[in-house]
Amino acid sequence: MDVYRLTRGFPREELYGLTQQLRRAAVSIPSNIAEGQARDSPAEFRRFLRIAQGSRAEVETQILIAIRLGYTADANAKNLLSLLEELQKMITKFITRLT
Incomplete structure (x- = not known):
């Protein structure tokens, strides 16, 4: 949802x-998380x-490209980048636990 809100302000072109x-x-x-979970295999889920x-x-x-192009303010994108970093940690931990 945050990505949709962020991109609303991008140029029409x-x-x-x-x-x-x-x-x-x-x-x-x-x-992809949902599809992997629906598979009946830990290996498939990890994939x-x-x-x-x-x-x-x-x-x-x-998002970094959008910042450099001036399509969004750093402040708007920083929160989203922080959420993405947290998501990376969560998915990595999940993969580790499925191993």
Whole structure:
């Protein structure tokens, strides 16, 4: 939800560029976690958690690009970057426990 709020302020010409890419990557995180959990295999769940980690890294990178392009203020993005860091720790810990 935070990514959608953040991207509302992006320039209109980015609607089919960075805005869409950022939103897709953000939605991919919980989607991959849910899909992995629905599999009947810890190994499959770990694989989908790693895919979610990749999507999380995409979101982080794209937010940093948005900051550099001046599409968002540092203050708006810093909270989101902090949440992404916390999410990374949580997913990593979850992967470790499934091993």
